[in-house]
Amino acid sequence: MKLNIALLPGDGIGPEVVEQAVKVVDAVAVKFGHQVNWTFGLTGAAAIDEVGDPYPESTHEICMAADAVLFGAIGHPRYDNDPKAPVRPEQGLLKMRKKLGLFANVRPTFTFPSLIDNSPLKRERIEGTDLIILRELTGGIYFGERGRKDGGETAFDTCTYTRDEVRRLAKLGFEMAMNRRKKLCCVDKANVLESSRLWRETVQDMEREFPEVTVSYEFVDAVAMRLVQWPSSYDVLITENLFGDILTDEASVISGSMGLMPSASIGIHTSLFEPIHGSYPQAAGKDIANPLATVLSAAMMFEDAFGLKKEAALIRDVVNQSLAEGLVTEDLAGNNKAYKTSEVGDWLAAQVS
Amino acid sequence: MKLNIALLPGDGIGPEVVEQAVKVVDAVAVKFGHQVNWTFGLTGAAAIDEVGDPYPESTHEICMAADAVLFGAIGHPRYDNDPKAPVRPEQGLLKMRKKLGLFANVRPTFTFPSLIDNSPLKRERIEGTDLIILRELTGGIYFGERGRKDGGETAFDTCTYTRDEVRRLAKLGFEMAMNRRKKLCCVDKANVLESSRLWRETVQDMEREFPEVTVSYEFVDAVAMRLVQWPSSYDVLITENLFGDILTDEASVISGSMGLMPSASIGIHTSLFEPIHGSYPQAAGKDIANPLATVLSAAMMFEDAFGLKKEAALIRDVVNQSLAEGLVTEDLAGNNKAYKTSEVGDWLAAQVS
Numbered sequence: 001m002k003l004n005i006a007l008l009p010g011d012g013i014g015p016e017v018v019e020q021a022v023k024v025v026d027a028v029a030v031k032f033g034h035q036v037n038w039t040f041g042l043t044g045a046a047a048i049d050e051v052g053d054p055y056p057e058s059t060h061e062i063c064m065a066a067d068a069v070l071f072g073a074i075g076h077p078r079y080d081n082d083p084k085a086p087v088r089p090e091q092g093l094l095k096m097r098k099k100l101g102l103f104a105n106v107r108p109t110f111t112f113p114s115l116i117d118n119s120p121l122k123r124e125r126i127e128g129t130d131l132i133i134l135r136e137l138t139g140g141i142y143f144g145e146r147g148r149k150d151g152g153e154t155a156f157d158t159c160t161y162t163r164d165e166v167r168r169l170a171k172l173g174f175e176m177a178m179n180r181r182k183k184l185c186c187v188d189k190a191n192v193l194e195s196s197r198l199w200r201e202t203v204q205d206m207e208r209e210f211p212e213v214t215v216s217y218e219f220v221d222a223v224a225m226r227l228v229q230w231p232s233s234y235d236v237l238i239t240e241n242l243f244g245d246i247l248t249d250e251a252s253v254i255s256g257s258m259g260l261m262p263s264a265s266i267g268i269h270t271s272l273f274e275p276i277h278g279s280y281p282q283a284a285g286k287d288i289a290n291p292l293a294t295v296l297s298a299a300m301m302f303e304d305a306f307g308l309k310k311e312a313a314l315i316r317d318v319v320n321q322s323l324a325e326g327l328v329t330e331d332l333a334g335n336n337k338a339y340k341t342s343e344v345g346d347w348l349a350a351q352v353s
Numbered sequence: 354m355k356l357n358i359a360l361l362p363g364d365g366i367g368p369e370v371v372e373q374a375v376k377v378v379d380a381v382a383v384k385f386g387h388q389v390n391w392t393f394g395l396t397g398a399a400a401i402d403e404v405g406d407p408y409p410e411s412t413h414e415i416c417m418a419a420d421a422v423l424f425g426a427i428g429h430p431r432y433d434n435d436p437k438a439p440v441r442p443e444q445g446l447l448k449m450r451k452k453l454g455l456f457a458n459v460r461p462t463f464t465f466p467s468l469i470d471n472s473p474l475k476r477e478r479i480e481g482t483d484l485i486i487l488r489e490l491t492g493g494i495y496f497g498e499r500g501r502k503d504g505g506e507t508a509f510d511t512c513t514y515t516r517d518e519v520r521r522l523a524k525l526g527f528e529m530a531m532n533r534r535k536k537l538c539c540v541d542k543a544n545v546l547e548s549s550r551l552w553r554e555t556v557q558d559m560e561r562e563f564p565e566v567t568v569s570y571e572f573v574d575a576v577a578m579r580l581v582q583w584p585s586s587y588d589v590l591i592t593e594n595l596f597g598d599i600l601t602d603e604a605s606v607i608s609g610s611m612g613l614m615p616s617a618s619i620g621i622h623t624s625l626f627e628p629i630h631g632s633y634p635q636a637a638g639k640d641i642a643n644p645l646a647t648v649l650s651a652a653m654m655f656e657d658a659f660g661l662k663k664e665a666a667l668i669r670d671v672v673n674q675s676l677a678e679g680l681v682t683e684d685l686a687g688n689n690k691a692y693k694t695s696e697v698g699d700w701l702a703a704q705v706s
């Protein structure tokens with residue numbers, strides 16, 4: 001099979017971790033007889049520096065022509081304490097999501113038995129946790145009208161949703177639930193927000209199309225509590241953009257394996273795969289960052305973008321091996337020897353072969 | 354001193370827990386020579402049933418005439434799965450906040466050494482946690498314009514803030530920080546929202562008025578993570594209404610003492626004190642609910658509304674005694690004898706005397 005992949009390393013540790021995923025993907029391709037065609041694209045602070053745009057048109061064309069996008073991270077501390085900077089790396093992220101129509105961000109949270117004690121939560125609370133948060137990614141208050149009034153003294157943002165946007169995301173949620181434990185939780189704030197009432201109504205109307213799925217409706221504040229109390233009680237959660245931003249990050253710490261969590265963003269034109277850890281600038285260029293989340297994102301890519309399940313399974317196997325044999329970076333090494341980012345990548349690629 | 358207190362028991366377990374707080378307040382008043390004047394007001398589902406309005410004008414007048422309001426809880430399962438019900442108990446809550454000008458919700462999170470092992474988090478993560486979340490309560494997307502367009506197919510909500518609203522809340526936050534560990538965290542989403550940029554700007558401008566306070570600016574998604582990872586690193590957090598709704602609930606589970614957490618809402622016309630646990634309808638009328646959060650809310654009332662610190666300290670002392678001696682309701686009793694709500698109230702009142 002021909003795999004056309006756009007490669008967007010981005011900022012911070014992005015380039016280093018993406019490089020390891022490339023090694024692993026190439027090794028898998030050789031083993032299974034696929035042909036990978038990587039096309040590099042500039043994004044983030046790196047792209048601002050070179051061409052003044054965090055998501056340049058040339059990068060967009062590369063993504064549109066690809067079957068899947070493998071993405072590192074975006075963000076640079078230079079921009080962090082300057083809310084008024086004219087161009088910010090994050091704008092590239094939002095532009096990319098919108099222009100590629102990446103309407104659904106898929107964030108699994110699961111535990112690795114060998115890492116469970118890294119969690120801030122007690123073992124008995126998180127054992128068995130295996131949930132997916134499906135976050136709407138191209139609507140809501142992220143993309144609504146915003147601005148100032150009264151000479152700058154008043155600021156406003158608008159959250160807007162259409163029934164079709166809700167349906168599109170919810171449909172994916174129902175379908176995922178059907179392939180899993182058949183439980184769907186619609187997270188909203190329908191006791192206050194009109195947009196949430198539209199979400200709840202729309203999902204209620206869809207229940208009859210998926211009679212086997214048990215649907216619950218929970219307020220976002222209650223879910224923020226229950227995710228910490230009993231994460232294992234959830235299966236698939238669907239929610240709007242801003243709630244999803246907050247809840248996916250909250251959920252990412254419960255498993256104790258944040259450095260390993262992959263994600264996918266499913267789009268109209270293509271789909272994108274990225275580690276959830278962000279650009280982590282403190283570690284950039286040191287060859288110490290953990291590449292496993294990116295490697296596992298590549299596994300999601302094989303499965304979700306190309307339907308290649310065996311390839312995905314093999315990647316997950318070698319990642320589990322690296323954990324079992326302690327072939328890991330310093331964040332996971334404890335008192336044992338810590339390997340470099342590049343050493344972990346080389347080892348994984350060698351194991352694949 | 355004359356203490357004019359409006360008493361709003363509300364729904365669910367509200368009436369039972371409030372009754373115990375009344376006993377304790379009355380005992381404290383006798384001991385210290387104060388005169389309490391309680392005036393009862395209808396709210397919530399109970400008020401809908403009787404007069405068709407969850408916050409009737411008569412109740413509002415009672416609150417306006419009082420020096421402080423002691424509140425139980427609002428909410429009834431009858432309304433929970435019907436987002437389209439014409440009148441909902443929660444509307445009473447929002448109306449009350451707006452009409453009383455309760456612009457700041459103060460939510461402390463602290464640990465009780467004897468309860469720390471109830472937390473879903475590991476002991477070493479939460480020991481020493483003592484933070485306050487200050488949530489803006491009468492602005493933002495809760496009170497902005499909202500509605501439908503396109504024949505109901507599109508829904509929108511508007512988040513609006515003025516600089517004065519931000520300043521008013523932030524000032525309280527800076528002042529609280531000055532009385533504590535002098536650390537303030539402004540929680541926003543300034544990388545996306547214009548209203549958040551107004552928050553950040555306004556707080557940045559205020560820094561020079563409080564040079565001793567160390568201010569940090571963190572994104573709401575990052576705070577949702579860090580609250581679970583290292584809650585003890587925070588002192589005072591300030592944030593807008595919706596972020597505050599989510600984060601206060603998340604924070605309430607970390608101490609392991611959710612049933613004990615009090616809160617205050619500071620207003621223009623008066624201030625209101627309430628337990629954070631809500632109406633908990635499953636336990637209503639059974640004399641099993643834990644009254645300690647309401648009793649501790651009464652302690653906050655003595656201190657914050659009346660400036661009576663000794664009275665507040667005495668209430669906290671007897672609460673600690675009840676925990677130490679196991680005079681507690683079933684939620685805290687473990688394998689020991691569980692006392693009734695009313696028995697705990699009687700015991701606390703007797704200890705005070």
Ligand SMILES: CC(C)[C@H](C(=O)O)[C@@H](O)C(=O)O
Binds near residue numbers: 090093544
């Ligand atoms: C950087 C920021 C704009 C972005 C978001 O809020 O969507 C990030 O937090 C994320 O979740 O990917």
Ligand SMILES: CC(C)[C@H](C(=O)O)[C@@H](O)C(=O)O
Binds near residue numbers: 221
């Ligand atoms: C009941 C609801 C409207 C309310 C809110 O969102 O403010 C509640 O969750 C709270 O935090 O007091």
